Amino acid sequence: MNNIDIKEWYKSEFANLEKNLNGESSSEVHLQRKYSLEKLLALPFPTLKDEDWRYTDVSSLNDKRFSATGKAKISKEALRKYLFKKSEYITLVYVNGLFDEKNSQLGSLPEGVTLSHSLSAASGKTLGSTLDTANYFSMLNSAFMNQGTVLQLKKNTVLETPVYILHVTTTENAAIYPRNYIMLEDNSQATVIENYVRTSDAEYFTNSVTEIFVGENSQLTHVRIQDESLNAYFVNNTQVRQKQNAVYTSYNISFGSRLSRTDLQTHFEGQNGESHLYGLYIAGGEQLVDNHTMIDHAVPNCQSNEVYKGVLAGNARGVFNGKVLVRPDAQKTAAFQQNKNILLSETALVDTKPQLEIFADDVKCSHGATVGQLDENALFYLRSRGFGKDLARSILIFAFAEDVVRSIKLAPVVEYLEGKLNEKLNFNF
Amino acid sequence: MLVIKDLHAAVNGREILKGINLTINKGEVHAIMGPNGSGKSTLASVIAGKEDYEVLSGEILLDGKNLLDLAPEDRAREGVFLAFQYPIEIPGVSNTNLLKNALNEIRKYKGQEQLDTMEFLKLVKSKMPIVEMQQNLLSRSVNEGFSGGEKKRNEIFQMAVLEPKLAILDETDSGLDIDALRIVAGGVQKLRSNDNAFIVVTHYQRLLNYIVPDFVHVLSAGKIVKSGTKELALELEERGYDWIKQHETEFVAG
Numbered sequence: 317m318n319n320i321d322i323k324e325w326y327k328s329e330f331a332n333l334e335k336n337l338n339g340e341s342s343s344e345v346h347l348q349r350k351y352s353l354e355k356l357l358a359l360p361f362p363t364l365k366d367e368d369w370r371y372t373d374v375s376s377l378n379d380k381r382f383s384a385t386g387k388a389k390i391s392k393e394a395l396r397k398y399l400f401k402k403s404e405y406i407t408l409v410y411v412n413g414l415f416d417e418k419n420s421q422l423g424s425l426p427e428g429v430t431l432s433h434s435l436s437a438a439s440g441k442t443l444g445s446t447l448d449t450a451n452y453f454s455m456l457n458s459a460f461m462n463q464g465t466v467l468q469l470k471k472n473t474v475l476e477t478p479v480y481i482l483h484v485t486t487t488e489n490a491a492i493y494p495r496n497y498i499m500l501e502d503n504s505q506a507t508v509i510e511n512y513v514r515t516s517d518a519e520y521f522t523n524s525v526t527e528i529f530v531g532e533n534s535q536l537t538h539v540r541i542q543d544e545s546l547n548a549y550f551v552n553n554t555q556v557r558q559k560q561n562a563v564y565t566s567y568n569i570s571f572g573s574r575l576s577r578t579d580l581q582t583h584f585e586g587q588n589g590e591s592h593l594y595g596l597y598i599a600g601g602e603q604l605v606d607n608h609t610m611i612d613h614a615v616p617n618c619q620s621n622e623v624y625k626g627v628l629a630g631n632a633r634g635v636f637n638g639k640v641l642v643r644p645d646a647q648k649t650a651a652f653q654q655n656k657n658i659l660l661s662e663t664a665l666v667d668t669k670p671q672l673e674i675f676a677d678d679v680k681c682s683h684g685a686t687v688g689q690l691d692e693n694a695l696f697y698l699r700s701r702g703f704g705k706d707l708a709r710s711i712l713i714f715a716f717a718e719d720v721v722r723s724i725k726l727a728p729v730v731e732y733l734e735g736k737l738n739e740k741l742n743f744n745f
Numbered sequence: 746m747l748v749i750k751d752l753h754a755a756v757n758g759r760e761i762l763k764g765i766n767l768t769i770n771k772g773e774v775h776a777i778m779g780p781n782g783s784g785k786s787t788l789a790s791v792i793a794g795k796e797d798y799e800v801l802s803g804e805i806l807l808d809g810k811n812l813l814d815l816a817p818e819d820r821a822r823e824g825v826f827l828a829f830q831y832p833i834e835i836p837g838v839s840n841t842n843l844l845k846n847a848l849n850e851i852r853k854y855k856g857q858e859q860l861d862t863m864e865f866l867k868l869v870k871s872k873m874p875i876v877e878m879q880q881n882l883l884s885r886s887v888n889e890g891f892s893g894g895e896k897k898r899n900e901i902f903q904m905a906v907l908e909p910k911l912a913i914l915d916e917t918d919s920g921l922d923i924d925a926l927r928i929v930a931g932g933v934q935k936l937r938s939n940d941n942a943f944i945v946v947t948h949y950q951r952l953l954n955y956i957v958p959d960f961v962h963v964l965s966a967g968k969i970v971k972s973g974t975k976e977l978a979l980e981l982e983e984r985g986y987d988w989i990k991q992h993e994t995e996f997v998a999g
Contacts, residue, residue: 696817699794700793700827700829719837
């Protein structure tokens with residue numbers, strides 16, 4: 317145990333933050349920070365007794381005293397391997413949570429697009445409006461949010477070039493609190509890729525929040541790759557609000573972190589919306605990877621489609637909790653959910669909990685969860701072609717994961733992820 | 746080339762093969778026929794090294810080397826190839842890529858140089874006509890979305906590229922229409938040489954019209970109960986497997 321009470325620690329961290337505000341202390345963003353800090357201080361730290369945290373023990377996180385840290389330098393050279401090949405993506409680089417202008421590439425943006433690393437760009441809008449004030453980590457993020465990516469598209473705006481948000485944390489013991497805010501007004505389209513990369517074995521804490529608003533007839537493709545240091549802690553809360561005919565597609569890839577927890581919630585606020593949630597998690601050693609998703613069918617005629625796949629080796633633990641809520645009004649809902657897991661060792665474990673809560677009677681819903689091993693016949697097939705046992709296993713794991721990776725319609729991202737998979741699985745075809 | 750001596754094998758504690766003896770020389774094609782459940786496919790899998798099967802006793806020698814001491818991959822590298830009845834699909838791995846790496850694994854084992862992509866593609870091109878292989882099947886993921894016929898064709902194509910000493914076709918004719926059967930069997934005919942040998946496992950005589958065997962063996966209840974030349978297959982087709990069972994009963998009784 318640490319001898320400083322965590323709440324006292326937050327207070328002193330907050331005092332440090334305020335010292336560096338340079339007259340921003342009466343800004344709306346800061347008022348939100350203060351409000352959130354107050355909420356945070358009143359909240360108990362989550363334990364296994366909380367329904368939402370039943371399978372994920374975060375007590376080790378409660379024992380750490382991570383600290384917001386200053387700028388750090390990173391060379392263009394060192395960043396190169398995290399940039400997608402053959403892509404001209406709009407790129408925002410954050411080091412220790414702080415915008416690195418030198419390494420970023422914003423280019424010229426089309427009319428109707430606002431892109432900023434300063435949260436003040438989102439103030440006066442709906443920043444923070446999607447968050448549950450009883451959620452410990454959301455409030456933690458809101459109390460300390462400093463910078464993040466604010467992307468706004470005005471009505472009838474199509475941003476063809478994907479926005480790539482790269483987070484690099486280099487400092488031991490750092491706490492970073494990225495806040496992303498994405499607002500697509502009606503009839504607009506964008507693609508956003510968040511990538512949290514591993515540059516060392518440092519122990520640090522990333523606690524991020526992403527708020528997304530998809531307007532009428534708008535479409536957002538959202539990729540998140542979490543490949544943090546294997547000693548890092550990662551918590552993310554993503555909230556999505558969809559208006560009529562809005563399509564939100566998420567690819568949520570988790571490779572890194574000692575402990576990672578993502579909460580992804582989508583809410584249909586208008587009819588004929590679509591949510592497509594794809595997830596892939598690969599963990600080994602002592603890693604714990606927890607994905608909580610919630611799809612709120614609050615209105616009729618919406619569709620959701622969710623496929624999460626996981627591979628767990630060593631002593632790794634996985635948690636999948638996928639809730640689909642179909643409210644009484646939400647007739648003609650179509651909801652499909654699937655979670656497939658492969659366990660590669662006797663000691664790997666997964667808790668999978670699909671939850672369908674249906675209060676409407678004219679709906680089409682299905683869900684399923686599987687936990688299994690690699691197919692013995694498939695292994696034999698590959699070995700009978702001359703591949704050794706380990707390589708045969710790697711090929712099959714690759715194929716299992718590739719299914720999700722390939723569904724991303726962005727060739728440079730697919731290539732990047734395939735490279736990661738090859739690296740992880742120790743083979744290169 | 747291949748000598749199987751008094752092979753007994755079981756799955757889940759149940760003995761399936763009950764003393765198989767078989768000698769296959771270079772350049773020969775042996776058909777193994779028999780009713781369902783007679784152990785034909787088990788024999789094919791045991792030779793290739795499937796671990797679900799427990800070998801109780803016996804030997805399988807390939808050019809004097811006991812295959813039973815080798816892992817399935819090493820048997821493949823020694824020159825055993827099993828064409829599967831149900832080839833698996835591998836999404837995300839291209840057919841060409843898998844095959845190139847398989848060939849290089851085998852070459853590595855033999856101490857031969859690895860083929861680079863250009864050399865490999867040249868080789869592939871030269872083998873494509875053997876089973877009328879289409880380019881699009883090569884660039885697609887292994888067997889993904891292939892029809893039954895395309896999967897079988899792909900198996901024979903792999904065989905053509907890997908050039909095994911001993912190829913085992915496990916019910917390659919099952920589920921094939923007549924055109925696909927002709928292409929697949931034609932491929933095998935083209936691959937026959939004085940340096941290799943084939944075991945063709947099949948339930949029906951039909952395939953043997955295209956791949957004419959040197960010898961036909963009838964397997965029943967885990968034993969070879971009758972061996973002969975290609976005429977035996979025709980006789981079987983005419984008289985059915987009951988004839989063998991009857992014959993076997995007489996044999997045992999006698």
